[in-house]
Amino acid sequence: MSTSRYLQALTNTQSIEELWDMHTRKMASYGFDRLLYGFTRYRTSNSLGDPDDFIVLTNHDPAYTDVFMGQGLYFHGPMVKWVLENEGAASWSILGEMMSQGALTESERRVLEFNRSMHVTAGYSISFKSISPRAKGAIALTAHPEMTQAEADDVWAAHGDEILVMNNICHLKIMTLPYSAPSRTLTKRQKEALEWVGDGKTTQDIALLMGLTQATVEKHLRLARESLNVETTAQAVLKAALQNQMFVIEA
Template identity: 40%
Template structure:
């Protein structure tokens, strides 16, 4: 396979502007995948969390994942906890920038991986036999982290991709970073989270500093009805207090929006 390099600097600027103006997660992701495909990447995985805690990304259900491959496999990798034992994740957690996918193989050959990381590498098996690059994005907030993995078609060697990256890496990184910034600012559609429009409305009023009595007047609901909506919202969000519920919805960029737009 010949690596494609049709996106020059002028075209890259057009792509960046289109991603920046994307009205939805689906649009931003499609534009990103199409652009990266023109550089020879046929598989793209993206992950983002605002609940990082220590080595962990937090509960996987609170993280946001996109993939051109098997999204179920991506989620299973994180739900199982295998990601925390992988050297790839350690690199993403400790660094910002781009890393070639043969880094772990070289580190293992040099004896610089832990036994746990070697076991995780063996468990992944053929999952990382493609040539590719991972990008770890700058943290936008203390507990946030975003990363993207990009893999070429089988048959492309890492050496070929490295040579290609030397020429196009800055443009690729710029497109991926713009995608990350855009995706992390759009309402994040977390699977399993299904707040009603009324729940969004009430949480929005609470975020504006309104009291429960104020919310009753603004919505025309009784106090018991407002409390019921809030209780169900807390259960849906997996939190204990209304303050935590407002914070979590804000973290997901879902305050002040209609439920149908999430």
């Protein structure tokens, strides 16, 4: 499939699952067979925010992600540090330079040792441009275990521009699709109640519009706040909107 046809198909996807399946297969055709995408809207000066609020997509084996993500190893990853401080694409060859210069901390060296044990040794990281200092998105493209970094660099020299464009479009498309942690997915009634709040309706108005009692509407709003882990209904409306859980046309 040509790049233009791929991009057209990518932009027409209707779900995160469809998009991710398509993108992982496309990147594998270049030799990058394991991907790890992450995005946060809640970054601060010393934190990436609540991990439960991250958008994380990956086709890595759980044996890798359970440690790298589940045990918080990512927070000490030298390439994670790079994507937080830069924009664009970087070859993992810079890790060798950091090591030779003694620029890696003990925690960062442990991350590299773990990555080597899981055959995560060659690849590229892409840091996407952000319009807010609170938001950051990035993707790590891991080359298949038999590929050296020099070979990955050769692939990038030949196809880097198109790979970068495809990943940028993929990132932008993800921003338009509904996504939330499984434990924080709103029910249809909770979404509807929040949508009416977003339209400026009172609890009494919403009860009439939904054909429910005010107490039931208040229950739906309370459960929505609990599901989204926020304190106020206004915060729930904002968070649900940011996660594309509200005002979404169902396919």
